[in-house]
Amino acid sequence: MAEGRSRLTRRAFLTLSALAAVEAACRPSLSLFRPSDEILDPFQYYPSRDWERLYRDLYRYDSTFHFLCAPNDTHNCLLKAYVKNNVIVRIGPSFGYGRATDLYGNAASARWDPRCCNKGLALLRRIYGPRRCRQPMVRRGFKEWVERGFPRDAAGRPPRELFQRGKDEWVQVSWEEAFDLAARALLNIAKTYTGEHGARLLRAQGYDEAMIEAMKGSGTQTLKFRGGMPLLGTVRIMALYRLANALALLDAKLRNVGPDQALGGRGWDSYSWHTDLPPGHPMVTGQQTVEFDLCDAENARMVICWGMNWISTKMPDAHWLTEARLKGTKIVAVTVEYSSTCSKADEVVIIRPGTDAALALGIAHVLIKEKLYDEEFVKCFTDLPLLVRMDTLGHLKASDIIPNYRPAPLQNNVKIVKPGEDAPPPIRQEAQYISEELRQEWGDFTVWDAKAGKPAVVTRDEVGEHFKRKGVDPALEGEFEVQLVDGRRVRVRPVFDLIKQYVFDTFDPDSVSKLTWAPKEAILNLAREIARFRGSTLVAVGMGPNHFFNNDLKDRAIFLVCALTRNVGVHGGNIGSYAGNYRSALFNGNPQFIAENPFDIELDPTKPARTKSYYKMESAHYFNYGDRPLRIGNKLFTGKTHLPTPTKVMWFANSNSILGNIKWHYDVVVNTLPKVEMIVVQDWWWTASCEYADVVFPVDSWAEFKYPDMTASVTNPFLQVFPRTGLPRLHNTRSDIEVCAGVSRRLAELTGDRRFADYWKFVEEGKVEVYLQRILNASTTTRGYRIEELEAKAKEGIPALILTRTYPKIMGWEHTNESKPWYTKTGRLEYYRPEPEFIEYGEAIPVYREPV
Ligand code: SF4
Incomplete structure (x- = not known):
């Protein structure tokens, strides 16, 4: 027996022992690869996960509160602050905008949420920042x-x-x-x-x-x-x-x-x-600024961001532009430099700084030359058919040609304030209030009636449908002779005719291309596209061009393009300038x-x-x-x-x-x-x-307010309250x-x-x-x-809808859709300025001046 047995040497014993140890060590590991029927949730069997608590605690909070972020970017966002140990640890959107309503139950849509931007999310760095003013x-x-x-x-x-x-x-x-x-x-x-x-x-x-x-x-x-x-x-x-x-x-x-x-x-x-004010806006409309809520991009077929970097500067409303584009709206950027908005545009027209008016006049040239303008809108809503005297360059007034003419009584959305009377406070004003003195000074205006072959009187009331009902066909072009009450004969021309001559003489696409550096094809294309999307082109104009001395001319010229194509006061078709504080x-x-x-x-x-x-x-x-x-x-x-x-x-x-x-x-x-x-x-x-x-x-910073306050915006329809917060003041503020x-x-x-x-x-x-x-x-x-109710909602992160006439709000809606006069002497969009200083400086019609 002893002979038959193998002899186990020390070396063999050690080798076998090592193999047994390896086999034993591998056995449990390899068993992991076997399917397991009994362990349904592996996380249950995971070893201690206590270390994760540290990680998760970073995001745990004790409480939350809402505050209003409202720098001068005009947006205003109710933000939610997450607080731990009395310190804000992070900030997020309130998700309350979709729950905003007005007094009549109209509601905003959930598409307004989330409303915030990266600056708002990082605001705690400012609230707790090292440069806070801490004491008087x-x-x-x-x-x-x-x-x-x-x-x-x-x-x-x-x-x-x-x-x-x-x-x-x-x-x-x-x-x-x-x-x-x-x-x-x-x-x-x-x-x-x-x-x-x-x-x-x-x-x-x-x-x-x-x-x-x-x-x-x-x-x-x-x-x-x-x-x-x-x-x-x-x-x-x-x-x-x-x-x-x-x-x-x-x-x-x-x-x-x-x-x-x-x-x-x-x-x-x-x-x-x-230079937030676009000076041409009051010159054309009598209204300080015309604009539209940016969500109106939904209704447009074309949006032109003219000198406005919508994507970067209108952060919480940038999505309206990109979503409109997804649905087929054409986006054009007119700009002096490549920007984030350009990257979202279908077309980018880069121009020389300050030449905006030249570009607009070039577009007007194409619209008139190719007869792409909306004749009915021009005749009913603008002063372009009104007659101008060639001897004085003033309007031909009804009193110039009709002996003992007395201005007509005005009734279209207007009240005349007699001498010694006061207009009621704004809340009780249901019409425009004009002093008797101004009414007499303005008088009534005239057009050349092509049907009758003679001048016809037009009052301030006669705009839109009211003008149509009058049955007059005003000539837009031509020069005519009229006899004044003193027997003299003078030449008169419609405003349209004067502008046409100016843009035909000077602003052909080749010349405009040289002036603005925009390619000729871009000018022609832009004009034709605006005409194609008549009544559905939004022109969002930035304030950069307001910094030039020719700023009013830029507005007057862009407004001219908009009026020629019925893009004023229509949902999806309007002009806007965005600064905010007006x-x-x-x-x-x-x-x-x-x-x-x-x-x-x-x-x-x-x-x-x-x-x-x-x-x-x-x-x-x-x-x-x-x-x-x-x-x-x-x-x-x-x-x-x-x-x-x-x-x-x-x-x-x-x-x-x-x-x-x-x-x-x-x-x-x-x-x-x-x-x-x-x-x-x-x-x-x-x-x-x-x-x-x-x-x-x-x-106090906005997060520390101990007194409520209110604000609103030009770019969105929300009435916002700064709610009081429970965050203790950080400093002696x-x-x-x-x-x-x-x-x-x-x-x-x-x-x-x-x-x-x-x-x-x-x-x-x-x-x-x-x-x-x-x-x-x-x-x-x-x-x-009620302020108490508004503040209570704001504390939940919910704003209210402001009670403007339309939602989205657009300026000019009542004038274009209800034929109410604009806030001008003629009641129309005015492209002719007869005041002496405009005539003296050669700017009675929108012209182009080099920027200074
Ligand atoms: S857009 Fe940004 S910075 Fe502006 S109000 Fe909203 S969160 Fe504040």
Whole structure:
């Protein structure tokens, strides 16, 4: 037996042991590859997953709240903040837009959600950012100037060494001290420049005499306030204009005058100075700006983004454009550079900067030459058929050819205000109100009736269907001779004929191509496509071209193209310009707040305020232009109604554009700012404006609001409320409206006039809703809404629909669809401007000027 057995050597034993160990080690692993019947959910059998908790905790939150993101991008989005340990950890959309309704039950669609953009999602970096304004700050030199009793030289100038803005140190002060310093400076500056003594000082400082005259002896007229971007806060930002209005109390005291003569401060605009205003819009329509909600792209067959980078700048509404394109809408970009919008366009027309009007006139040339224009629209809704006298270049009026002519009584959506009467407040206006004086001045107009072979009278009422019913066939072309009431014979031509000659003489496609650098084929193609999509082409115009001196001509020429192709006031066929703040008019009851009569304050929260405007609006253009009017040689181009006054205080909220990133910044800082004696900034982010200020009031970010507010937009149909939030204030900040109330309270103490404090009673009592409700009650587009209900919805992330006539809202709908007159002398879209300055400068019709 022993012989028969193999002999196990040590080497063989070790080898066999190793093999057995490997086999044993492999056995369980290999078994994993066998199908298992008994383990249905492998995750149940996964080893400990506790480590995942750490990862998941990053996304866990304790609570949420909604707040309104509303920078000056005009969109406004209710956002949802996710909070952990009292800190916002992330932000997302509210998904409440699809649940928005109006008072009648009309509802928005779910396609509005999600509404936000990457900037909104990253906003917590700003809310918790390192440059938050954390406490009231005063510049050391300014503080010393106030504490030393406002020393001045013989011309009234403060000591230069105390006004080293941008280089000086900052001193942290309490809120009460900051209020005191600002209020005392307001008093001193207003007093210094009041009366003849003040005028002498200003003369010695070199101000234009016309500016000094415009003050009418009131030192408060040197105090300038800018609620920067006013629509973004109907009370907290507009509070600055209310403060300007209250300063009439100070003027009454300083000049010893009554409420009938007192003057408040001045309010700087946020629209025309920013070149947000497209000046040609009021020239053609009488309306400050014409536009359409961007979701109207749904209804268009062609959208032209003209100088407007829709995709990048209209972030939460970019999807309307891309979705329209998916459904077959043609997208064209007219632009000076390649942009994200170009990447979404079917056609891109790149032009030389500032030549927009030339391109539009070239398109008009093709439309007229190829008879592609809509003759009926042109005859019924525009002034193009109206006759112009070749001797005076004025309109041929009915009174020129009919002895003892008396203007016809007007009835089409219009009311005439007799001398001594006032138009009712906006909420009770159901028609256009025109003073008797203007009615008489405008008179009635004429066309050449091709059927009768003689002139026919056209009144302002006779637009659209009303004109059609008249049975007159107005000639668009030709030159005619008429006999005036004094027996003279003069030549007359329709406006259309004048424009036709101009574009035929000058703007053939070859010439336009040379001027604009756009290919000739692109010009021809664009004209033919607009004509093909008549009544269904939207032209969204950007504000970039407004920065050129020829900006009004650009609008007038593009409007001409739109009118030739019935693309005005139709769903899917309109013109629009997008900046935003002109839509403060959506709250046309705002005077209830900003213009409450400070001499007659309503302290009963259930009653409306009585209003009187003591503050005067002034364009910030003049300040930005060296604080002077436009005077060249001996000629003063600035009209009397627009004359600026010297700027001694500038006070602004929520905007960096009037100083930090102002145009011509170097000139403003070096040459203009030294003439200003107090600069007050209210902001939540330490901007370049703060660097050059004297007093900085730190205010709440949108996520920390303790007072509700409201806003709306030009690009979407939502009435939005900034809800109060439960997030504790991160720093020693207050609401903008509390800043105005605090300074006013101090003015009451310093002057002994209690009305300064009463003017802000409902702020001090924490009931700012009283002011908001007064605005809602008095605004045409919001009457019927209750602020408490709006705020409760906003807290859930749901806005309301604003009560405009159509949804989507489009300007011009009533004029084109209901034959109501435009807000012009003729009641029509006006392409001819007979006013002397237009004739003198050769711009009575839309022409092209090189940009300057
Ligand atoms: S689109 Fe404008 S309002 Fe909306 S989240 Fe972005 S930054 Fe805020």
